[in-house]
Amino acid sequence: MQTFFIAPTDFGVGLTSISLGLVRTLEHAGLKVGFFKPIAQPHPGDTGPERSTELIARTHGLKPPKPLALAHVERMLGDGQLDELLEEIISLYQEAAVGKDVLIVEGMVPTRSASYAARVNLHLAKSLDAEVILVSAPENEVLTELSGRVELQAQMFGGPKDPKVLGVILNKVRTDESMQNFAARLKEHSPLLRSGDFRLLGCIPYQADLNAPRTRDVAELLGAEVLNAGDYEQRRMSKIIICARTVVNTVHLLKPGVLVVTPGDRDDIILAVSLASMNGVPLAGLLLTSEIVPDPRIMELCKGALQAGLPVMAVTTGTYDTANRLNQLNKEIPVDDRERAQIITDFVAGHLDADWLHQRCGTPRELRLSPAVFRYQLIQRAQAANKRIVLPEGSEPLIIQAAAICQARGIARCVLLARPEEVHAVAKAQDIVLPPGLEIIDPDLVRERYVAPMVELRKSKSLNAPMAEQQLEDPVVIGTMMLALDEVDGLVSGLVHSTANTIRPALQLIKTAPGCQLVSSVFFMLFPEQVLIYGDCIMNPHPDAQALAEIALQSADSAQAFGIAPRVAMISYSSSHADHSDEEVEKVREATQLAREARRGLLIDGPLQYDAAANENDARQLAPDSQVAGRATVFVFPDLNTGNTTYKAVQRSADCVTLGPMLQGLRKPVNDLPRGAQVDDIVHTIALTAIQADTLS
Template identity: 55%
Template sequence: MKTLFIAPTRNAVGLSSTALGLTRALERQGLKVAFLKPIAQTHESATDDSVHFARVLAHLKTPDPIPLSRAEDQLSHGAEEELMENVIALSRAATDGFGADVLIAEGLALTERNVYAGALNASLARNLEASTVLVSSLAGVTAGTLADELEIAAQNYRRSDGTGLSGYVLNFAPRELDFGGLMAELRARSPLLASGELPLLGVVAQSPALAAPRTLDVARYLEAEVLNEGEAQLRRVTSTVVTARTVPRMAHLFVPGALVVTPGDREDVIMAASLAHLSGVPLAGLMYTSDSGPEDSIEKLCRASLTSSLPVMRVKTNSFNTASRLSRMDARVPHDDTQRMDHTLDFIADRLDLAALKTRIRTPDVVGERRLPPSAFRYELIQRARAANRRIVLPEGDEPRTIRAAIRCVEKGIARPLLLAVPDKVRQVADGLALILPPGLEIIDPDTIRSRYIAPMVELRKSKGLTAPQAEAQLEDAVVLGTMMLALGEVDGLVSGAVHTTANTVRPAMQLIKTAPGAALISSVFFMLMPEQVLVYGDAAINPNPNAEELADIAIQSADSALAFGITPRIAMLSYSTGESGSGEDVEKVRVATRLVQERRPDLMVDGPMQYDAASVLSVGRQKAPDSPVAGRATVFIFPDLNTGNTTYKAVQRAAGVVAVGPMLQGLRKPVNDLSRGALVDDIVYTIALTAIQAAQVEAASAE
């Protein structure tokens, strides 16, 4: 399924009508289209305009958007990641069970109030894995300014690999538009438009008829007293006649759709409007100003008109103020005016040329491949962990961040965490943090269960000569105790490392859990939540200086881990040189490891040796390795040694401000995962989720 994000380049470009018009145009092409407004446009409690019309006119099961107040609150508190996860959940709700070919997602319109909307729209497009359609307006703008506007806006939505743009639509084109001259000037001013990377999808002209509100809408807006409703729900206001001149000098203005605004004492105007009505001119209505009305004798004379289909209203304001208010009337289409919106969508759909867009919809950027953005990764991680429903032991049970993470996991149903700690100590820490321990949070005092693991541990380590007193001493360490619980199948996984070193976490696992069948070694990966997509780094935590055989094993394990979590593996075997440009023992190790991966797993895309920039930057990759299926598009980065891997992951994490989930250990019979001692609560939550999913995968593999 392709997602198209509809984004404005500035204020008042006709965003909602374009998004819905594009939906209709694609449906005419035989495509199944779903619609999403991720975040409500205003703080109003009523249903968002575009959501309402998507439901009423397109009959789509469009979910309610996230309230704007909630989105603003999350943004102001630095919780954009949580906001994006909620958006991903909405996108799933819009498409699940529908079999959509395309999801149309409408961004926020740009206003003076929401200065954050431009950056938020770019983030929404990125996290929805969407290609963007820009919407601009020809009203009051020169071709040069428009070219600059489109060029600048496109930079916000273009991805690093050059994808991310599907086209642009120009609204409110004047009737006298010189289309050829406009396009020539746009291409001359904009390399982007000249290259065809951002194709024109349509030019939509101004249409006074489509902008015309019903007489009823005008009455509501002015809070008018309706003296005679007539056909107020059917007639539309296309012009306003404010009576300042004599009737003979303005009679030509009494045309279909004219709203006649007059004080009640202008009997000549009232009679003229009545005569026009009786002559068959469908005026939009007659509006008395200054809370006035005609004399009884005039009203009686004109009764045939004033009590018929001609709408008659009265307002308290004078004619000038009434006309001024009318000029400022909101152009939004009321929810009950489905006819006007229906005609608007047809008008727009008729003027869109979707040939270029259909090609991009039918042909994904990379066939069978998905760029998994961070929010989608986190969302899917949580959903899969919930489905797994695993019991995960946390040996650092009284550590504050761990307690917070465990509470969140219980509240969100991510896993069934078990805190190994003295219950009173956990409650004391929770009270100090003003936290409430949920009923479903399991806490076990290590002192009450330690003795029952002595004999099983002696049995597991009998080949090493472990004695009961030695086992009892080692079980004083909660990590060892938790690992024994895992070894005996009492829990499904273990997460530790918030206050323990990697060695403290991994050593008991290697001794008691041991490697999985077919695994030559234990390694690790970090899931790096980069702005555009999730990348996999391995090994940055376990193996100090792997040889070529071990490096190949690490690469294969890491690729399988990427695949298990929805990331298409393109493996870059990293070195300080690319291809045949370098020589030496270190480069040769990587070259041999690459060849081993190709021999053992011909189904995997792998290349090396390769420098980091050649692996990650498309332009550099094309220059240094033009024929490589990996260069510039790598998703799995295999470092030649621990020194390089650990340094790089920490540098990227801190300098780029990205979340690093892990390290996730690979090659164990049962999942044990380490934490960085600087881990945040969210890091712990996601690592628990990873562990729960690994546990389900281990169980599924053993059942095959």
């Protein structure tokens, strides 16, 4: 599915109008189009549904999800909960995308009170892996200034050469020349648009009639008293005249669509307006100011005009103040003005590059899994798996809090191994609400029943009952036995236990999965725009070629299981396929070949230097014929020293969050928490474990 993110360059560019036209254009191409406005931005006085969403629903018959309230968004941003906010938005995005070929996502509009809008738009576009279309409205500026302003905005999303930054739509273009001539002249003055990387996707001329509100809307926005409604539902205000002059100097201004503003004691103007109306001039209406009520005898003379549909309204403010208020009226389309919405929709659609947009939607493009989408899918899949996960460090405050969250949200059925009184004391002290169904098992009460099964599992190693009893003093061993006996589906530990203490019982009691000769690990590296996999970073110090090949295959399977298209780069300090002089490089080359033979359809290449694997520009120089170079999603390091050092360096130095390690190759899932894990890390590790359990079953 294609996602277009519509981002304004400034306030007042007509973003809703562009969204309406884009949906119509793509619908005409035969595509199933959806719309999503993630964050509501109501105008002062708006009390009903969010304007863009409601207009799209009424004009196109769509049912977009309800946007998040602005106050809720600002509260989450203020609390530093950007990731959680993006996950909420991804959930709504998934709802909007069901059954659609293309989704239009409308970004936030920067205002004085929403100066953070540009930053939020950047995070939204990246999280949704969307292609960005800028929307701008030329001001009183030369064309080179307009081009510079657009380019500055494009830089925020990666620059005009970024393949996901498609181009710009110019709205409200005020010029006497045709749009074709204006566009040609703009391209002459704009290196940005001449490059071919960044396109002019539409040029919509300014049309005053498109901004004409109904007379009813004017009355409501001013809070005017309606003396005669007439045709105020149908008539529109395209121009305002303030009548301070004589009738003779006013008559020529009485034209269709004009709203006449005059004090209530200007009988001459009232009569002239009525005569014009009775002669068939469809004026927008008559607005009387200064809280002056016309003489009833004058209104009786105007009866014919009133019956012919002339709207008459009155306000308490003076003419000057009323004129100022009229000039400040919100020109957005009211949600119930379907006629105006339809006219604007067709007008905008008629000025967009429909052929190119349709072709773009038909261009296959592999979607990158952004961190927000990854986390959202992680939680959704874990909830669907409904697995029982044991947590041996059950009295630790962070573990209790994470277990409570997982239980409450249905991420997993958690089992805390701890004395119940300790758990309740911690929960009370930390103000943690323990949800119904959260299991707490006292290790002292169940330890004895695992002695005999453990002796049986370890009889080849001459384990006896006293030795088993001693080892079962460790709650991690009890949890591992619960997993071995299928009482739970997975285990998560390591907050206070060492990695060795978490993994050793699993290797002894769970053992490797069928077809696996070793256990390895991967980290999910959550970069701003996509999620990559690094392996092996904690398990195998010096793998030989056979072991390295197996690590590559396990890591590719993990990528596939979590929605990441596996393109495996076997990392080395050399990308040369001709150099056979170094044993380490040769090991990587041999491992690559072994993995290819074992999995014919897998995209894997090596040896590759890291920069060649990760960067498309470097890949063109260092490995021009590789299908993996520059596009790798799975990075397999030649040894533990390289892998562990690299993941920590990237984690600390780059804008990257890590999730893991996740163990792979075990018969049942056991996962070790990273040092310094926080509640979110534990929740996501529990979710990972639940999904692993579902995949292995």
